[in-house]
Amino acid sequence: MSGNRLLYLLIGGCAVVILAAATLSLTGRHSGPNPSPPVPGSDSAFAPGGAAADTAQSAAETALTAVFTWQPVTDTSSADGLERAKPWLTGELLAAADTRGDTERAIPQWASWRAARDVVTASPATTAVHAASGRSAQVEVQVHQTVLHPDGSATTYRQMDITATTAMTAVGWRLAGFTITSAHTKP
Incomplete structure (x- = not known):
């Protein structure tokens, strides 16, 4: 196998890995568990900086x-x-x-x-x-x-x-x- 062909295969392989990673990150898919909803009555749902209260x-x-x-x-x-x-x-x-x-x-x-x-x-x-x-x-x-x-x-x-x-x-x-x-x- 020639040096140029090996270089092209290596670059192509890297491009496929990068494209796959970008696709997964943009679609929100990940291997971890889904985040759990906030516990009722807890402060885990508070927006940072205080969301505007409309009433x-x-x-x-x-x-x-x-x-x-x-x-x-x-x-x-x-x-x-x-x-x-x-x-x-x-x-x-x-x-x-x-x-x-x-x-x-x-x-x-x-x-x-x-x-x-x-x-x-x-x-x-x-x-x-x-x-x-x-x-x-x-x-x-x-x-x-x-x-x-x-x-x-x-x-x-x-x-x-x-x-x-x-x-x-x-x-x-x-x-x-x-x-x-x-x-x-x-x-």
């Missing part, structure tokens, strides 16, 4: 999910939830997230959740929306917190009724503040 309700629910979903193994405290919620916050609440103070109350179960590698998820459900103006609204939200255990079981932790204050900003609706009006912790 006061979606702003309140998205932000409160982030605020009250905790990962005690990696979070230093529940205040880390407020930090994660920053893309959906505005005003004084955003300022509070930026200046985490010592006013946070410790959660008695935190150490045991961390030791067990539990995750606390928050699932909000809006019960009412009261528009104060075209640029602000009060949203009544019920938030259920559930402790997810590594073995796949779940335990109800707390149910809260929250009045959320939302505001329209240049990038969509954002959570400006909230008040927990009632909370019932499960023993």
